Amino acid sequence: MAIVWGRHPKYALFVFVVLATTFYLLDPFSLPPPEPLPPLNIDSVKGELPKRLARADAIYDKVLADRQGLIRHFGPTPQDVMMFPPNKDPWPPYTVWDFFPAAYNCPHELVRVGALGDGGKWVCGLSRVETKKDCVIYSVGINHESSFEAQLLTSTSHCEVWGYDFSVSSFGPQITRSLSPRTHFFAYGLAGNDHIPPPNAPSTDYPMYTLQSLMKMNGHTHIDILKVDIESWEFETLTTMLKPYLESGEPLPFGQLQLEIHLWNKTFEDFLEWWEMLESAGLRPFMTEPNLVYVNYNRQASADLAEYSFLNIKGDNIFIKDKPEVHAH
Structure with missing residues (x-):
């Protein structure tokens, strides 16, 4: 040279x-950081939020009644309902997803965060955490794609993201050098029970923790937004996660949940029972998208993957309670 x-x-x-x-x-x-979303700052008019939530509750109550009617029509019991009916005469005009519409009205602005394709998620009321100083985001399941987490960071001033995925070693490339100071990554999995591998464990034996354990490690008492994509383990994990809250009557520790649901090897009866458990814990679906990328790549597959976004309507999280006014002394 x-x-x-x-x-x-x-x-x-x-x-x-x-x-x-x-x-x-x-x-x-x-890589350049993703463009932040337009400034929101559109908090509900004082006194309006409880009215919006009450109307959303009433609309969702009708959906619950309609679901029971649909089960009676095509069942007449849950055991008789098929997830994806075969093409026969007469053709049953439904799939499993028709029983579980995302019919709860988001009481704030509804915005898609992240990529328009696989990886992006719908969030209700991003403006509520836009300047929130103790904004906490948990993301479970990274898989080399972090457009959701990156745009959350660029669109808020104080939010920090805790990421968990034992199948990768870091967030995806969308988390740029300028964004990384507000991120924390760990090669752990989310599970129904804690599992710490012994020192001589094989490399495929990964640390697994409950949500309660992860929050305790991080010193957190709340999570504003929880994103979970764990390839069908959501059934076992959420069942164990929600059980103590359902038994105690305490509200869930997160404000909303972005969840990909995988219906592999599930019956309608099992799914209905699991879904009703989510509803009993206070979770209400406000947006859904079938995973058509999966259907496209697996030409003969049913649309048995879907993204759902849930609002937690119990407790006093930032999405259902107005910020208290600060009065000067």
Whole structure:
């Protein structure tokens, strides 16, 4: 290189610039951060939020009654309802998802955060945490795609993200160097029970923790937004997670839940029981999307994956309670 530099300094400088630019572009931390969402700052008019929630409750109560009617029509019991009816005459005009519409009205603005394809999620009331100083986000299941987490960070001033996934070693490349100070990644899994591998455990034996244990490790008493994508383990994990709250009557420690549901090997009766458990814990679906990417890649597959976003209507989380007014003394 020294010989080339001495004989052809302009050529050597050009080569140096090309190489430096290439390394810069290949560095995932050099990616430009995602564009923040437009400033929101549209908190509900004083006294309006309880009215919106009451109306959303009434609308959802009708859906609960309609669900029972649909079960009687196509059942007449849950054991008789098929998840995805075969093509026969007469053709039953429904799929399992028709029994569980995302019919709860978000009382704030509804915004999609992250990629428009697989990876993005719908959030109710991002404005409620836009400037919240103790904003806590948990993201379970990264899989090399972090557009959701990245846009949450660029659109808020204080939110921090705790990420968990034992199948990868970091967040996806969307978490740039400028965003990384507000992120915390751990190669742990979310499970119904804690499991700490012994020192001589195989490399495939990963640490697993309950949500309560993870929150205790981090010193958290609340989570504003919880995103979970754990490839069908959501049934076992959420069942164990919610049980103590259902037994005690205490509200769940998170404000909303973004969850991908995988119906692999599930019956309608089992799914209905699990879903009604979510509802009993105070979770109400306000948005859903079938995972059509999965259907497209598996041409013969049923649409048995769907994204749901839930609002927790119990307790005093930031999405259902107005911020207390601060009075000057």
